[in-house]
Amino acid sequence: MSYFNNIVQAISTLIDGMKVTMGYFVRPREYVTLQYPDEVWPVPSRNIGVGELDSYNTIRSKLTVDINDCIGCKACERACPVDCITIDAFRGGPDEDLGTTSNGTKIKLLVTDFTIDMSECMYCDLCVPPCPEDCIVMTPDYQFISNDNLKTDVTPEQRWRDRSLLIYQFSKVSEEERQRRKAEAKAAAAEKAAIMAAKKIAAEKAVAEAAEVNAEPAASASSSGEATETTSLASDSDPQVPSTAPEASNPETKVSYAIPLETIESSAPAEGDSDTPIAEPTESQNSTEDIEEKESENG
Amino acid sequence: MIQSLANWILSFDILAGMGNPVAWGLSLFVVSALIFVFVALNAIVLVYIERKVSAFMQVRLGPMRVGKFGSLQTVADALKLLQKEDIIPQMADKILFVIGPWVILVASVVTFAAIPFSDTLLAANMNIGLFYVVSISSIVVLGIVMAGWASNNKWSLYGAMRSAAQIISYEIPVGITLIAVVAVVGSLNLQTIVIAQGGTGNLFHWIPIPLPNWFVFHDPFLFLAAFIYLTGATAEINRTPFDIPESESELVAGFMTEFSGLRWALFFLSEYANATLVAFLVSIIFLGGWQSPFSTYGGAQVGFSILTLLAIMWTVFVKIKAKRLSIFPVGLSLVITLCAWLFPGFALWLASPGLFWMLLKVASIIFLLMWFRWTFPRLRVDQLMYVSWKVILPISLINLMGVAVWMWLTGEIQF
Numbered sequence: 001m002s003y004f005n006n007i008v009q010a011i012s013t014l015i016d017g018m019k020v021t022m023g024y025f026v027r028p029r030e031y032v033t034l035q036y037p038d039e040v041w042p043v044p045s046r047n048i049g050v051g052e053l054d055s056y057n058t059i060r061s062k063l064t065v066d067i068n069d070c071i072g073c074k075a076c077e078r079a080c081p082v083d084c085i086t087i088d089a090f091r092g093g094p095d096e097d098l099g100t101t102s103n104g105t106k107i108k109l110l111v112t113d114f115t116i117d118m119s120e121c122m123y124c125d126l127c128v129p130p131c132p133e134d135c136i137v138m139t140p141d142y143q144f145i146s147n148d149n150l151k152t153d154v155t156p157e158q159r160w161r162d163r164s165l166l167i168y169q170f171s172k173v174s175e176e177e178r179q180r181r182k183a184e185a186k187a188a189a190a191e192k193a194a195i196m197a198a199k200k201i202a203a204e205k206a207v208a209e210a211a212e213v214n215a216e217p218a219a220s221a222s223s224s225g226e227a228t229e230t231t232s233l234a235s236d237s238d239p240q241v242p243s244t245a246p247e248a249s250n251p252e253t254k255v256s257y258a259i260p261l262e263t264i265e266s267s268a269p270a271e272g273d274s275d276t277p278i279a280e281p282t283e284s285q286n287s288t289e290d291i292e293e294k295e296s297e298n299g
Numbered sequence: 300m301i302q303s304l305a306n307w308i309l310s311f312d313i314l315a316g317m318g319n320p321v322a323w324g325l326s327l328f329v330v331s332a333l334i335f336v337f338v339a340l341n342a343i344v345l346v347y348i349e350r351k352v353s354a355f356m357q358v359r360l361g362p363m364r365v366g367k368f369g370s371l372q373t374v375a376d377a378l379k380l381l382q383k384e385d386i387i388p389q390m391a392d393k394i395l396f397v398i399g400p401w402v403i404l405v406a407s408v409v410t411f412a413a414i415p416f417s418d419t420l421l422a423a424n425m426n427i428g429l430f431y432v433v434s435i436s437s438i439v440v441l442g443i444v445m446a447g448w449a450s451n452n453k454w455s456l457y458g459a460m461r462s463a464a465q466i467i468s469y470e471i472p473v474g475i476t477l478i479a480v481v482a483v484v485g486s487l488n489l490q491t492i493v494i495a496q497g498g499t500g501n502l503f504h505w506i507p508i509p510l511p512n513w514f515v516f517h518d519p520f521l522f523l524a525a526f527i528y529l530t531g532a533t534a535e536i537n538r539t540p541f542d543i544p545e546s547e548s549e550l551v552a553g554f555m556t557e558f559s560g561l562r563w564a565l566f567f568l569s570e571y572a573n574a575t576l577v578a579f580l581v582s583i584i585f586l587g588g589w590q591s592p593f594s595t596y597g598g599a600q601v602g603f604s605i606l607t608l609l610a611i612m613w614t615v616f617v618k619i620k621a622k623r624l625s626i627f628p629v630g631l632s633l634v635i636t637l638c639a640w641l642f643p644g645f646a647l648w649l650a651s652p653g654l655f656w657m658l659l660k661v662a663s664i665i666f667l668l669m670w671f672r673w674t675f676p677r678l679r680v681d682q683l684m685y686v687s688w689k690v691i692l693p694i695s696l697i698n699l700m701g702v703a704v705w706m707w708l709t710g711e712i713q714f
């Protein structure tokens with residue numbers, strides 16, 4: 001009997017199903033299809049951002065920066081876990097007025113290049129909160145493709161390798177200005193390097209002289225060995241230096257804060273430890289600024 | 300049709316010199332080309348319609364961007380398929396791989412030779428027409444097994460084996476159902492079968508509702524047989540819900556997995572050719588082929604008036620039940636009815652047999668097949684075999700006996 005029940009049930013359920021599909025077939029249309037390029041889903045207006053910043057920061061999509069408000073502090077660059085923000089910023093000249101941001105902060109660094117590589121960005125939003133000027137934001141624009149892109153002569157293969165269409169560049173200055181600034185910075189760096197080299201030679205000379213004057217047994221050690229020794233001494237003895245310590249791999253940097261120690265060593269060989277913190281700050285501050293200049297140039 | 304075309308060619312003075320064999324060969328070529336063009340265009344149109352129907356049944360829109368309402372979508376798809384790279388897998392059996400799709404296509408196209416499109420449009424008037432169609436269309440399974448085996452791929456082979464098992468199982472109930480019809484007509488000639496369904500009679504011989512003499516209305520057993528045949532034929536052409544040989548969720552694409560470009564297009568072509576063939580067979584065998592549902596001119600007028608009444612009742616029902624107005628069916632039937640009453644020529648045309656009725660019936664059956672496809676879930680392999688051997692086969696056997704008994708009761712045959 002269950003055999004016949006089975007058949008009857010099968011047929012009745014099939015008819016039920018057919019009724020449902022026919023109902024949808026003839027019913028007045030309420031399609032779920034969205035004709036995408038012609039119509040788009042409304043972007044949710046829910047504010048997931050911080051505080052009152054509800055004009056943006058709604059959904060995390062294309063990252064953009066208001067370059068006129070950027071002070072080039074690189075907080076965002078440092079925050080990014082995947083290093084997809086690259087900033088070039090140069091110190092303005094002494095009589096150059098770079099204006100103020102909309103928050104009223106005085107701009108000290110001229111941002112010549114602010115590059116966001118959206119092909120690497122993972123939309124984590126970590127770069128947004130650190131910004132002191134609230135100028136880097138996530139916009140709700142999720143349509144990265146445009147007809148302009150299609151009109152370029154790039155073949156699909158090239159586009160795959162060359163992600164240039166997903167790299168967004170912002171700059172406060174024209175390309176020539178940017179190049180000029182770069183060249184200037186390079187020249188300044190080279191000049192500084194030359195001065196450093198001269199200082200280094202002078203320092204070596206001083207060491208040699210000191211060795212001669214003191215006539216200690218250790219004078220037989222080479223000058224370079226002396227330098228490394230003093231460096232290690234500096235990082236061990238001085239707690240304020242570590243901020244620059246990672247740069248120790250750079251020979252110039254090494255020399256730049258080796259100098260004060262040399263002078264200290266020559267003036268107060270063994271008991272000069274108490275004097276070090278006093279002599280250190282001015283010089284090391286200079287050196288950190290040098291490094292920052294270097295960094296911005298490399299970036 | 301071939302001979303009459305040849306005669307027509309020879310009737311021109313300039314062409315008369317070519318002689319009968321040449322003219323016959325020429326018309327054979329023309330008729331074959333016509334059939335092939337019909338099958339190809341039919342596939343293109345049906346793919347579009349199928350996509351639209353499926354979309355509407357799933358509250359989608361379907362193709363919309365190529366041409367108005369996406370109407371050129373399948374043309375674009377066909378062009379794309381023609382341009383595609385023709386890949387033959389390295390480890391495939393090259394010969395079988397190449398001829399497999401062609402075997403399938405040829406087997407499904409040549410069956411149209413025996414199909415009467417109308418009382419005159421018939422390529423070959425064979426006295427074994429039904430037998431020819433059924434037997435040739437089973438050659439398809441040979442092509443499927445060829446393609447599946449030659450691909451040297453587990454999915455393809457599974458698909459081919461399932462297809463073979465399925466077609467062999469369903470041939471039997473389908474054959475037995477067809478025998479029931481042949482028993483009523485006493486002929487295998489498809490044209491004779493259609494002619495036997497002309498005129499109007501009572502529903503199931505005794506119930507006094509005047510209906511066309513189609514075999515669905517001949518007796519309750521043949522009425523059932525129509526549905527059994529439709530089910531079995533759906534299984535034979537591997538359409539959902541019986542599409543286990545190419546079930547996407549289990550076998551990638553079954554026996555078509557390794558095919559691309561033109562060869563893949565051939566599978567598609569033959570799939571829709573087969574669906575059309577089934578629709579043709581159902582309408583020829585059970586729905587009176589090219590016969591009009593109205594045997595006389597008054598019949599057409601009265602028939603459409605009744606249809607209009609039914610449509611009005613349907614509209615009222617929908618209005619009460621679903622609180623909305625569906626005026627399309629009423630409007631259409633009202634217009635046709637008015638035309639039938641006002642213009643006797645139109646009523647006469649409605650009552651006369653012809654290609655229009657054939658195509659209308661075929662279109663309805665194809666729509667039914669699509670409706671099945673987008674409603675029913677796919678059967679499991681064991682369920683498929685269960686349905687074939689334990690349900691459909693016994694019912695079709697009982698049907699065959701029932702038809703014989705019915706004919707003895709109504710006095711159509713005497714012992």
Ligand code: SF4
Nearest residue numbers: 080121122124125127
């Ligand atoms: S959202 Fe995250 S990954 Fe993207 S730029 Fe900001 S910090 Fe980097």
Ligand code: SF4
Nearest residue numbers: 070071073074076131
């Ligand atoms: S944190 Fe803000 S102000 Fe600082 S560099 Fe990035 S975008 Fe500019």
